[in-house]
Amino acid sequence: QKEVEQDPGPLSVPEGAIVSLNCTYSNSAFQYFMWYRQYSRKGPELLMYTYSSGNKEDGRFTAQVDKSSKYISLFIRDSQPSDSATYLCAMSAHNYGQNFVFGPGTRLSVLP
Amino acid sequence: ETGVTQSPTHLIKTRGQQVTLRCSSQSGHNTVSWYQQALGQGPQFIFQYYREEENGRGNFPPRFSGLQFPNYSSELNVNALELDDSALYLCASSLDRDEQYFGPGTRLTVT
Numbered sequence: 001q002k003e004v005e006q007d008p009g010p011l012s013v014p015e016g017a018i019v020s021l022n023c024t025y026s027n028s029a030f031q032y033f034m035w036y037r038q039y040s041r042k043g044p045e046l047l048m049y050t051y052s053s054g055n056k057e058d059g060r061f062t063a064q065v066d067k068s069s070k071y072i073s074l075f076i077r078d079s080q081p082s083d084s085a086t087y088l089c090a091m092s093a094h095n096y097g098q099n100f101v102f103g104p105g106t107r108l109s110v111l112p
Numbered sequence: 113e114t115g116v117t118q119s120p121t122h123l124i125k126t127r128g129q130q131v132t133l134r135c136s137s138q139s140g141h142n143t144v145s146w147y148q149q150a151l152g153q154g155p156q157f158i159f160q161y162y163r164e165e166e167n168g169r170g171n172f173p174p175r176f177s178g179l180q181f182p183n184y185s186s187e188l189n190v191n192a193l194e195l196d197d198s199a200l201y202l203c204a205s206s207l208d209r210d211e212q213y214f215g216p217g218t219r220l221t222v223t
Contacts (some may be wrong), residue, residue, distance in 0.1 A: 008152070043116070043202050043214030044155065088154050099168050100145075100212075102154030108143075 003027055006103030007090055015112050019076040023089035023103045026070065030091040030101075033065050035074045038086045038105065047087075048074065081109045116205050116215035124221045133218045135203030143167075143209045144186040146178060147202040155202055156174075161186055163207055166201070168208050170174040198222045 006023045013019055021035075031052055036044035048063040050056050050072075056063045062075040070093075076083055086105040093099070117136045124210035125131050140147050143162045147155035157170035175191040183206070190197055198221050204212035 004154075006154075041216070043204070043216050045214065046211060049211070086200075090154070099160075099170065100147075100157055102147075102156070104152065104154045 002104075004089065004091060004101050004103040006025075007057050007106055008104055010107040010109060010110060012109045013079055015079060015081060015110055017079050017110070019079050019108060019110075021074040021076075021087050021089075021092075021106050021108070023072050023091075025072075025091060025101075027075055027091075027093065027101070028067075029068065029093040030067075033063070033072050034090040034092075034100070035061075035063055036088040036090060037083075038088060040085075044088055050110070078088040081112050084109045116203060116213050118156045118201075118203050118215040118218050121183075122221075124169070124223065127193055127195060127222055129193050129216070130145050130189065130191045131193060131220060133190075133201050133203075133220070135186045135188070135215060136207070137184045137186065137203075137205030138213050141205040141207050141213075143206045144180055144184065145204045145212060146188045147204065148172075148197075149200040149202055151199070156200060158188070160209070161166070193222045195222050 033050045035048040038044040053067045060077045064073045088105045089103040090100045145160040146158040149155040159169040164180045180186045200217040202217045204214045206212045
C-alpha cells in the first residue's frame with residue numbers, strides 16, 4: 001500500500017460544477033496537509049495548507065481533513081476552465097516544508 | 113521579487129554519466145528542497161538544505177548529492193545515471209523551512 005493514494009483521473013467536469021478531489025493516507029503521524037496545483041510544464045503551486053483536522057476555506061476552494069479516517073479533500077466551487085490542471089495532495093509529519101509526501105496527482109479538465 | 117529559477121530546462125544524458133542541476137532560490141529564502149517527479153507521479157522528496165547544511169533526506173541513494181551556497185542557491189548532483197533517473201527535477205525554496213515555492217523544474221532524460 002502506498003503511503004498516500006489519490007485517484008489519478010482524469011476527471012472531466014463542465015464549467016460551473018463543484019469538484020471534489022480526495023486523498024487517503026496510511027501514516028497516522030501526518031499532521032500537515034497541503035494541496036498543490038500543477039499546470040503542464042510548470043512547478044506545483046500551493047493552494048491550501050491545513051494543520052491537523054478541520055476545514056479551511058479560501059475563495060472557491062475548501063480543504064477538509066479527517067485524521068480519524070485518514071482522508072483529506074479539496075472542493076472547488078464554480079469551477080473554471082483555468083482550473084484545468086493536475087492537483088496534488090501532500091502531507092508531512094514533522095514540520096511544514098520538510099519531508100513532504102505527495103500523492104500521484106489527479107488530472108482535472110473543466111470544459112467550457 | 114525574483115521567483116525560483118532552475119537550469120537547464122531540459123537535459124539529455126547517457127546512462128553512467130554524471131549531471132549537475134542548478135537552482136536559484138527566491139530572494140530572501142534560505143532553504144532549498146529538491147524533488148524528483150516521474151511522469152504521471154507526484155514529486156518525491158530527495159533532500160533539503162537549510163543555511164548550507166543538509167536538513168533531511170528522502171529515500172534516495174548516495175549517488176544523489178547536493179550543495180547549497182552562501183547565497184542560498186543550490187546544486188543537485190547525480191552520479192552513475194540510470195534510465196530510471198529520467199524525470200522532472202523540482203527545486204523549492206522557502207524562508208526558514210516555511211511555505212515552499214517551486215521552480216519550473218529541469219526535465220532530465222537518460223538514454
